[in-house]
Each structure stands twice: as C-alpha cells, then as structure tokens.
Amino acid sequence: MxxxxxxxxxxxLKAITDxxxxxxxxxxxxxxxxxxxxxxxxxxxxxxxxxxxxxxxxxxxxxxxxxxxxxxxxxxxxxxxxxxxxxxxxTQFEALEKHLVDHLGGYFNLLLGEAGADGLDAPYIASGHSLNAAITIFRREVEPLLARIKATRLAKAEQAAALAYADNDDWGTW
Incomplete structure (x- = not known):
C-alpha cells in the first residue's frame, strides 16, 4: 500500500475518488x-x-x-x-454534494468497522452535512482511528501466521 x-x-482522497x-x-x-x-x-x-x-x-x-x-x-x-x-x-450542486457526503460517510463507517469501534458510541457523518463539514468531521475522527486500524491489521496478521503453522504436519505442534 x-x-x-x-x-x-x-x-x-480514496473515499472521494471512489x-x-x-x-x-x-x-x-x-x-x-x-x-x-x-x-x-x-x-x-x-x-x-x-x-x-x-x-x-x-x-x-x-x-x-x-x-x-x-x-x-x-x-x-x-x-x-x-x-x-x-x-x-x-454546495451549489445539491445532488452531487449529497452523493459525495453519503459516500464519505459510508467509507468512514468501513474504517470504523475495521478499527473495531463500537457502533453505538461511534461518530458518524450525517447525510445532511455540507461537503466541507463532512470532510472536517472525517479528518477529525479518522486521525485517531488510524493507529487502531494498524494495530487490528497487525493482530490479524499475527493470528493468521500462528494458525498457518498449527495444522501443518511439517511444523506441527508439540
């Protein structure tokens, strides 16, 4: 990556480009x-x-x-x-702004899920926000999530590596 x-x-950029x-x-x-x-x-x-x-x-x-x-x-x-x-x-393009804000909110929810955030306490981007307001919320809330996402990915990779050797006859478990 x-x-x-x-x-x-x-x-x-990925959320908006998508x-x-x-x-x-x-x-x-x-x-x-x-x-x-x-x-x-x-x-x-x-x-x-x-x-x-x-x-x-x-x-x-x-x-x-x-x-x-x-x-x-x-x-x-x-x-x-x-x-x-x-x-x-x-803001002059109402349908376009709603499309971009909704897409940004959806991408933000994917990041929250990847970080393992609790759905009830998690922040969200409402569909009625302006694009710049949604971007401000996104930037403010994603910054602390990045460390959690990185830790979650590392833990999953370590668990996958440990499980890869567990059932292998060449490595086995003693």
Whole structure:
C-alpha cells in the first residue's frame, strides 16, 4: 500500500475518488471555474460557464486552499480538457454534494468497522452535512482511528501466521 493511503488525506482522497463514478453533472447556473489546458503554460485558466454545460465527474485531488478539488470532463467539444471545482463551490450542486457526503460517510463507517469501534458510541457523518463539514468531521475522527486500524491489521496478521503453522504436519505442534 502506498504511504498516502495510510494517512487521513489518503483515506479522504480514496473515499472521494471512489465516488467519482462518471455521473453527469450539469452546471446549476453561470459560474467562473478553473479550466485545465494541458498544452498551455500555465495549464490553468479561469473560464466562465453559462450554466447549461454538462460534465462527467472524473476524479478528485487534494487541494492547497480547499480540502478537495473535483475534476469534471466536458461532454461537448471545447478547447479545455477539464474543469476543476473546489469543495466550497459544491454546495451549489445539491445532488452531487449529497452523493459525495453519503459516500464519505459510508467509507468512514468501513474504517470504523475495521478499527473495531463500537457502533453505538461511534461518530458518524450525517447525510445532511455540507461537503466541507463532512470532510472536517472525517479528518477529525479518522486521525485517531488510524493507529487502531494498524494495530487490528497487525493482530490479524499475527493470528493468521500462528494458525498457518498449527495444522501443518511439517511444523506441527508439540
């Protein structure tokens, strides 16, 4: 496993990237967004969209000023490769925000299960949260879980190794 996937940001990125399923996203209205031009220097330029454009939810990355930046690829022929939308602008896309928050909450529940957290006392990410609020909860709660997850994985590996030799005739038990 890569080093990033063992950090809070790595788990956050995996949860959001898994939610990038190629669904169609329509601009809710006119807005200025960052366009990605791979052949230009610099590769980013602010463009203004009318609000009728449709995009496919392609991927995500960790941002510098915002926690997550989503990459959307255009469905029509345009001169840019993709647009990037910061997580604070996602509130305008109600269905997309709900999808991302639900996916983040589901991934968080998987981590809680892997850490062996008690379901009644465990924190959760409610479906009604904004994306940035859900990310804040995720970061705050996953950090202490990482040590528990690592210890649980190590204990399972040690138990599997011990059981692997127990019934083996070449090693046997005395």
């Amino acid at each position: 890569s080093q990033l996937s063992e950090t809070t940001d790595g788990h956050l 939610a990038c399923d190629g669904r169609i996203i329509q601009m809710p209205g006119p807005m200025a967004v960052t366009g990605v031009y791979p052949e230009r220097s610099p590769p980013f330029k602010t463009i203004k969209l009318k609000g009728i454009e449709e995009f496919l939810l392609a991927s995500a990355r960790i941002g510098n000023r915002q926690p997550i930046i989503l990459k959307l690829t255009p469905m029509d022929a345009v001169d840019y490769e993709a647009i990037e939308i910061e997580s604070n602008k996602i």
